[in-house]
Amino acid sequence: MAIIQGALVILLSFWMVLDQQGLVITTWFPIMIALFLGVIMGDMQTAMVIGGTFQLMALGVANIGGSSVPNWGLAALVGIYVAIKTTHNIEDAKAVALAVGVPVGMLGIQLDVIAKLLNTYVTHAAQKAANLGNFKKMNRIFWIGPLIFGLSTALPTALCVIFGEQIVKTILTFLPKWFTNGLSIAGSMLPVVGIALLLQVMPAKKYLSMLLIGFVLAGYLNIPILGISIIGFAIAYYFFNTKMNAPTTATVSGNTTEDEGDDFDE
Amino acid sequence: MSKILNKKDINKAAFRYMFMACNIFNYENQQGPAVVYGLEKSLRKIYPKDEDYKASLNNHFKYFNTTTWMANLLLGASLAMEEKDGVKSLDTVQNFKTGMMGPLAGIGDTLIWVLYPTIMGSISAYMGLQGNPTGAIIWLCLNIFFLFFRFKLFSIGYNSGLKLVTALGDKLSVFTEAASIMGLTVVGALIPSVVKMKVGLVFQTGKVKLPIQKEILDQIMPALLPALLTFIVYRLIASKKLSVIKIIFLIIILALVLSYFGILTV
Numbered sequence: 425m426a427i428i429q430g431a432l433v434i435l436l437s438f439w440m441v442l443d444q445q446g447l448v449i450t451t452w453f454p455i456m457i458a459l460f461l462g463v464i465m466g467d468m469q470t471a472m473v474i475g476g477t478f479q480l481m482a483l484g485v486a487n488i489g490g491s492s493v494p495n496w497g498l499a500a501l502v503g504i505y506v507a508i509k510t511t512h513n514i515e516d517a518k519a520v521a522l523a524v525g526v527p528v529g530m531l532g533i534q535l536d537v538i539a540k541l542l543n544t545y546v547t548h549a550a551q552k553a554a555n556l557g558n559f560k561k562m563n564r565i566f567w568i569g570p571l572i573f574g575l576s577t578a579l580p581t582a583l584c585v586i587f588g589e590q591i592v593k594t595i596l597t598f599l600p601k602w603f604t605n606g607l608s609i610a611g612s613m614l615p616v617v618g619i620a621l622l623l624q625v626m627p628a629k630k631y632l633s634m635l636l637i638g639f640v641l642a643g644y645l646n647i648p649i650l651g652i653s654i655i656g657f658a659i660a661y662y663f664f665n666t667k668m669n670a671p672t673t674a675t676v677s678g679n680t681t682e683d684e685g686d687d688f689d690e
Numbered sequence: 691m692s693k694i695l696n697k698k699d700i701n702k703a704a705f706r707y708m709f710m711a712c713n714i715f716n717y718e719n720q721q722g723p724a725v726v727y728g729l730e731k732s733l734r735k736i737y738p739k740d741e742d743y744k745a746s747l748n749n750h751f752k753y754f755n756t757t758t759w760m761a762n763l764l765l766g767a768s769l770a771m772e773e774k775d776g777v778k779s780l781d782t783v784q785n786f787k788t789g790m791m792g793p794l795a796g797i798g799d800t801l802i803w804v805l806y807p808t809i810m811g812s813i814s815a816y817m818g819l820q821g822n823p824t825g826a827i828i829w830l831c832l833n834i835f836f837l838f839f840r841f842k843l844f845s846i847g848y849n850s851g852l853k854l855v856t857a858l859g860d861k862l863s864v865f866t867e868a869a870s871i872m873g874l875t876v877v878g879a880l881i882p883s884v885v886k887m888k889v890g891l892v893f894q895t896g897k898v899k900l901p902i903q904k905e906i907l908d909q910i911m912p913a914l915l916p917a918l919l920t921f922i923v924y925r926l927i928a929s930k931k932l933s934v935i936k937i938i939f940l941i942i943i944l945a946l947v948l949s950y951f952g953i954l955t956v
Binding site: 442445446447448449450451453456459462468469473475476479480481482483484494530540541542543544546547551554557562569570573602605607609610615617620621622623625627631634638642647650652653655659660661663667668 | 748759812836876
């Protein structure tokens with residue numbers, strides 16, 4: 425059973441990067457990884473709490489334009505796996521997941537850079553094959569690209585799966601309580617990084633009022649987040665319609681493509 | 691008028707590109723090889739002569755990078771142009787691709803890699819922290835829905851070509867702004883609901899006990915400390931004096947120190 429779980433976790437780590445960079449179905453967002461890991465490990469509760477924590481840290485982290493970012497999905501993956509294997513309550517699990525996950529997630533940056541460097545050679549080889557008229561070979565060479573990316577996450581995961589449990593168990597035996605507590609507290613504070621990062625890339629100053637509305641609805645009125653997003657949607661919908669019907673956008677009036685755009689109003 | 695490509699070819703090209711997208715990403719021509727991989731089967735049908743085929747492949751090997759979802763529009767339109775004019779269209783195709791990838795990435799990256807994961811990530815992480823996978827499952831379903839939508843984008847690009855792609859741009863920027871409004875409302879709600887800091891100290895004068903968290907801080911404002919922390923981290927990131935990674939480790943150290951002195955509790 426443990427071997428099958430380990431194998432599935434490694435397989436998932438191989439797939440997640442390919443999917444994130446391609447089809448975007450399962451993605452590498454921590455909470456999504458947590459969903460699959462919860463099923464594999466049979467402990468949805470722990471997986472979700474850890475995945476949620478990493479997900480919040482990952483807000484505002486987007487690998488746009490080829491930049492390399494910490495791989496918080498990988499962090500959640502190894503964090504959840506090792507935490508479920510070694511701990512028995514949720515606070516300890518959070519602490520262990522953070523201690524194991526953060527360094528591995530950071531390592532993700534370097535591994536991503538290496539993969540992209542290696543792929544320069546793959547491209548050259550493929551283009552060379554094409555120019556020699558060897559199109560089948562070109563097609564085969566292309567597949568080295570995803571292989572490299574998959575291994576860039578699968579290798580560190582395999583190391584954590586094979587050695588992580590034993591190492592963490594040994595360390596946990598002589599770690600003082602305040603230390604694991606501290607890590608757990610850090611886990612509750614770290615979502616702030618994702619939020620602050622997000623505020624840099626979003627028009628936070630222009631729409632500060634929306635930020636305050638959200639804060640009051642949650643902080644004072646304790647409305648669940650889904651309800652708050654509906655309120656946010658309502659205001660956004662009003663804004664969109666007012667802007668679209670404004671006379672300044674006369675250029676698009678009477679345009680038949682108008683209907684097509686409505687596909688985006690999810 | 692003879693159509694060389696049928697619906698199946700278009701969907702196949704869309705799938706091949708969507709799978710490969712950033713999986714052969716390299717620092718030289720970025721998504722170039724993935725474009726070649728995606729279109730090669732269709733291009734082979736368009737160019738039976740090896741020389742023409744090679745010329746087109748080499749053209750697509752050139753630097754290409756935009757939001758992968760949006761690229762579908764461009765690549766669909768490129769195929770339509772090449773199908774119509776053959777090798778004569780290669781310069782136009784290249785100019786069209788390089789001209790449009792910037793503007794589309796500007797909107798697409800914000801919409802798809804920032805706003806969509808912000809809204810879905812916030813909701814599912816918030817539910818996740820309570821051990822509830824519903825949010826993640828909704829996200830997964832939305833991704834599957836969008837996959838079909840992206841197939842459609844490719845054929846929209848193929849069927850309507852250049853005009854629509856340019857017209858869509860204006861509409862999308864208003865849509866992006868509206869989505870930012872919704873996103874910021876959710877982010878505002880996240881601060882009090884997911885960033886947790888609990889002061890464990892208790893004032894004691896004689897027989898009167900005064901828990902600082904409950905009796906003082908919460909009376910001023912709910913989630914006072916998380917709001918302050920958000921502001922501080924926001925300023926720190928904006929000042930660019932510390933990297934995000936350093937800030938993460940600073941918070942972990944801070945949490946450990948505060949936990950050691952019992953100032954913050956779990």
